[in-house]
Amino acid sequence: MQNNNAPIGVFDSGIGGLTVVREIQRVLPFESIVYLGDTARVPYGIRSPQTVIRYSLECTRFLLSKKIKLLVVACNTAAAVGIDRIRETVSVPVIGVIAPGAKAAAMNTKNKKIGIIGTEATIKSSSYLKAIKSFDESIEVFSCPCPLFVPLVEEGWLDGDVPRLTASRYLGHVKDMGIDTLVLGCTHYPLLKKVISEVMGSGVTLIDSAVETAKEVKYELQSKGIEGIASDAPVREFYVTDSPERFKSIGERFLGQRIENINKIELGV
Numbered sequence: 001m002q003n004n005n006a007p008i009g010v011f012d013s014g015i016g017g018l019t020v021v022r023e024i025q026r027v028l029p030f031e032s033i034v035y036l037g038d039t040a041r042v043p044y045g046i047r048s049p050q051t052v053i054r055y056s057l058e059c060t061r062f063l064l065s066k067k068i069k070l071l072v073v074a075c076n077t078a079a080a081v082g083i084d085r086i087r088e089t090v091s092v093p094v095i096g097v098i099a100p101g102a103k104a105a106a107m108n109t110k111n112k113k114i115g116i117i118g119t120e121a122t123i124k125s126s127s128y129l130k131a132i133k134s135f136d137e138s139i140e141v142f143s144c145p146c147p148l149f150v151p152l153v154e155e156g157w158l159d160g161d162v163p164r165l166t167a168s169r170y171l172g173h174v175k176d177m178g179i180d181t182l183v184l185g186c187t188h189y190p191l192l193k194k195v196i197s198e199v200m201g202s203g204v205t206l207i208d209s210a211v212e213t214a215k216e217v218k219y220e221l222q223s224k225g226i227e228g229i230a231s232d233a234p235v236r237e238f239y240v241t242d243s244p245e246r247f248k249s250i251g252e253r254f255l256g257q258r259i260e261n262i263n264k265i266e267l268g269v
């Protein structure tokens with residue numbers, strides 16, 4: 001029997017998944033959330049699928065020990081390469097960020113040209129491409145890895161010449177393809193929305209996978225009858241595999257609020 005008061009488990013390679021937590025909190029304010037950021041082993045985006053899957057299964061195991069009722073794979077890279085393996089190993093519902101973002105993009109495009117940006121591992125996996133094609137085979141997809149966006153966001157360089165030039169350089173190709181929809185396929189990219197949208201122009205809709213994932217989480221909880229009860233005070237717990245101090249200072253920018261209750265744990269030992 002599932003318990004409505006059980007928390008939702010969310011994991012990411014580090015801090016970025018807090019953009020997904022922020023959206024879940026917005027649409028589901030009564031839910032308790034246990035977040036795990038594998039900050040000691042970030043970034044996942046440059047690693048092999050085997051390594052990302054191993055790390056993701058360790059994160060999953062830890063969150064299951066917290067008696068979660070639903071698992072959210074907030075890391076695009078982990079969802080792109082590991083979601084099937086994760087689903088095989090758990091009995092709770094699992095939501096990844098890829099399918100909701102892909103669906104929203106497929107529904108949005110008018111000219112059937114979609115751009116995808118993400119980490120190298122996410123783009124190499126072709127998982128957004130496959131998910132979009134599953135909605136409509138005739139949609140053309142143009143992908144581009146944007147690895148420098150992650151450190152820029154973590155440095156807090158969200159605006160100004162450096163992010164603008166970086167974005168122009170990365171996005172020039174997908175822009176030239178005449179896309180009308182661009183999927184922000186990485187946890188960090190929603191923080192660069194302003195710059196990305198300036199570079200792409202007003203004719204291109206940006207799809208925020210975090211927003212779409214939160215909607216999907218709400219739908220899943222409702223359809224399974226396991227939403228949190230409004231009168232309960234939701235609990236928010238944060239676990240990291242490296243220094244809680246760095247997670248706190250950068251994470252508060254991602255989450256848009258103060259973060260208390262951060263605990264350091266070890267995975268894979």
Ligand code: DGL
Nearest residue numbers: 013043044045076077187
């Ligand atoms: N969280 C990762 C993602 O969404 C970005 C950071 C990393 O490479 O681990 O793909």
